[in-house]
């Protein structure tokens with residue numbers, strides 16, 4: 219386990235098979251390397267000669283501090299999406315329309331805060347605590363890319379709905395690699 223240590227490149231044998239990863243000057247050997255590096259996946263795959271056609275897409279991520287328990291589950295409707303964690307923090311992703319200044323992003327955050335306060339009972343005390351641009355790992359065709367690539371030893375697991383599907387994808391990937399049998403639900407998303 220090397221948490222927080224960037225992989226600088228994939229390591230290939232003479233026949234092109236991926237046989238490990240390089241962490242700075244250290245090499246870790248592996249029979250299968252799973253690239254699940256979000257928007258960083260394209261660069262890692264390229265180091266083994268595999269083209270992962272990703273078109274990372276920006277979205278504005280608004281963070282609000284609201285009274286605990288106002289939003290249960292995920293609320294998604296025509297006007298907004300919102301999810302609240304146990305400490306009261308609310309995440310609201312908003313479409314990015316080219317805003318590049320902090321002032322423009324703050325205006326988006328303030329509009330999201332107003333919408334939130336108007337939409338939920340007991341939300342009057344809600345504060346805006348942050349506005350950032352988040353990059354979503356999107357493949358060119360919009361679908362997840364999960365499975366063995368054409369490069370032996372190289373497996374990818376990249377998806378925009380990767381939070382909601384994380385446990386399902388993780389379970390299917392582990393099963394596919396350990397059993398060497400393709401999982402039917404992943405067949406559609408085989409990397410091309």
Ligand SMILES: Cc1cc2nc3c(=O)[nH]c(=O)nc-3n(C[C@H](O)[C@H](O)[C@H](O)COP(=O)(O)OP(=O)(O)OC[C@H]3O[C@@H](n4cnc5c(N)ncnc54)[C@H](O)[C@@H]3O)c2cc1C
Nearest residue numbers: 224225255256257258277352353354377378379380381382
């Ligand atoms: C604005 C926004 C809206 C989103 N909306 C949704 C949604 O509606 N539903 C949903 O399910 N998900 C959503 N997501 C989540 C997102 O689209 C992905 O699905 C999710 O982040 C994928 O998780 P992951 O762990 O595969 O990749 P990431 O969360 O991107 O994590 C990849 C990790 O790999 C690390 N990494 C990258 N390169 C290297 C390297 N060379 N060496 C070592 N580590 C590396 C990064 O530091 C990072 O920690 C959203 C994300 C954003 C930003």
